Amino acid sequence: MKNIAIIGASGYTGAQITALIDNDTSLSIQGLYVSENSLDKGKALAELYPAYQQIKLSLSPLTADAKQSIVEEADGVVLATDHAVSLELAAYFYKQGLAVFDLSGAYRFADIEQYPKWYGFEHTQQDVLAEAVYGLAEWNHQQIAGSKMIAVPGCYPTASLTALKPLTPYLTDAYPVINAVSGVTGAGRKAQLHTSFCEVSLTPYGVLGHRHQPEIATHLGQEVIFTPHLGNFKRGILATITVQLAKGTTEADIAKAYQVYNDSPLVSVLQNQFPKVDDVVNTPNCIVGWKYDSQSNYLVVASAIDNLMKGAASQGLQCIKIHFGL
Numbered sequence: 001m002k003n004i005a006i007i008g009a010s011g012y013t014g015a016q017i018t019a020l021i022d023n024d025t026s027l028s029i030q031g032l033y034v035s036e037n038s039l040d041k042g043k044a045l046a047e048l049y050p051a052y053q054q055i056k057l058s059l060s061p062l063t064a065d066a067k068q069s070i071v072e073e074a075d076g077v078v079l080a081t082d083h084a085v086s087l088e089l090a091a092y093f094y095k096q097g098l099a100v101f102d103l104s105g106a107y108r109f110a111d112i113e114q115y116p117k118w119y120g121f122e123h124t125q126q127d128v129l130a131e132a133v134y135g136l137a138e139w140n141h142q143q144i145a146g147s148k149m150i151a152v153p154g155c156y157p158t159a160s161l162t163a164l165k166p167l168t169p170y171l172t173d174a175y176p177v178i179n180a181v182s183g184v185t186g187a188g189r190k191a192q193l194h195t196s197f198c199e200v201s202l203t204p205y206g207v208l209g210h211r212h213q214p215e216i217a218t219h220l221g222q223e224v225i226f227t228p229h230l231g232n233f234k235r236g237i238l239a240t241i242t243v244q245l246a247k248g249t250t251e252a253d254i255a256k257a258y259q260v261y262n263d264s265p266l267v268s269v270l271q272n273q274f275p276k277v278d279d280v281v282n283t284p285n286c287i288v289g290w291k292y293d294s295q296s297n298y299l300v301v302a303s304a305i306d307n308l309m310k311g312a313a314s315q316g317l318q319c320i321k322i323h324f325g326l
């Protein structure tokens with residue numbers, strides 16, 4: 001039994017991973033935490049999320065004493081916090097010997113130079129960053145098992161990389177073009193004008209400048225064009241990707257490449273059939289559907305996940321279980 005502390009537990013991803021860990025017999029919850037001055041400190045999680053009546057835990061402020069208790073009692077810590085908050089907390093807990101599962105983007109680039117440009121801060125934790133591994137669960141099993149600093153991937157990168165990584169032998173200089181639509185929970189629980197009910201309407205954002213473009217490119221080893229869209233639904237992501245593959249690539253090559261997921265129970269691959277967001281919402285699954293034109297070598301592949309599950313919390317749980325060998 002491994003004991004896990006969850007920081008940022010009142011947020012969308014934090015509450016989701018709390019529910020998953022609470023339901024897992026090989027794990028226990030050391031505590032649920034919010035910021036020291038949080039308006040939610042002291043409240044039961046079920047007061048914020050009545051669907052989680054079975055969870056009898058309250059949200060504690062992350063004081064110095066609370067951090068000390070986490071270090072003494074927990075085996076691992078989940079950070080479901082903003083990138084800048086995770087940056088410091090991850091380094092603190094990692095240096096105290098805990099396994100850190102960070103849902104933010106603070107440790108996803110090995111190259112320290114990327115952070116000011118994409119995250120707006122200088123990365124102050126070079127030594128810890130050097131130990132960080134990318135928690136793309138179906139691809140990086142060994143690294144996740146071997147490091148105590150795990151950067152769980154972003155939601156769009158999870159959908160995109162799951163579809164594209166098997167195809168790397170067939171990619172050329174032509175950039176894959178990724179158009180992805182996310183539900184509004186992708187932006188987190190805090191109030192913001194652009195995510196308020198009357199403002200949300202399908203639209204692209206972050207065009208040619210979203211931080212997930214370099215995250216996808218880094219972990220694919222190939223530049224991409226990435227355009228996210230905000231959709232007027234709560235949960236889920238559909239990434240539809242168009243890419244021209246190397247001349248001579250056959251349908252059989254692609255089918256064979258996707259066999260890499262034959263032993264991955266959470267990833268399903270369909271040929272000439274495409275997933276809907278509703279097929280994956282509230283599940284840890286990724287469904288990939290593809291169709292290929294062997295005349296032009298153009299492939300269209302669509303990948304659907306739940307942003308809060310495979311895009312954050314359930315992939316975080318996969319990382320925890322891989323890391324601890326559960």
Ligand SMILES: NC(=O)C1=CN([C@@H]2O[C@H](COP(=O)(O)OP(=O)(O)OC[C@H]3O[C@@H](n4cnc5c(N)ncnc54)[C@H](OP(=O)(O)O)[C@@H]3O)[C@@H](O)[C@H]2O)C=CC1
Pocket residue numbers: 007008009010011012013014033034035036037038039040062079080081082083085103104105153154155185186187188189190307308311312
């Ligand atoms: N939403 C999504 O689909 C995905 C999100 N992510 C990433 O996961 C992380 C969490 O996202 P999300 O759940 O959406 O965010 P939310 O805004 O919903 O939740 C953030 C949580 O962090 C807490 N918090 C804020 N400041 C501190 C602090 N200083 N110390 C401790 N807790 C703090 C908040 O509570 P309070 O302010 O009351 O203290 C809240 O519990 C982010 O880095 C995000 O980029 C990754 C993949 C997908």
Ligand SMILES: CC(=O)N[C@@H](CCC(=O)OP(=O)(O)O)C(=O)O
Pocket residue numbers: 103104105153154155156182183184185186187188228230311
């Ligand atoms: C709809 C929406 O706003 N989505 C978020 C991505 C959420 C995610 O994956 O988070 P990371 O910040 O951890 O990379 C965005 O575009 O910023």
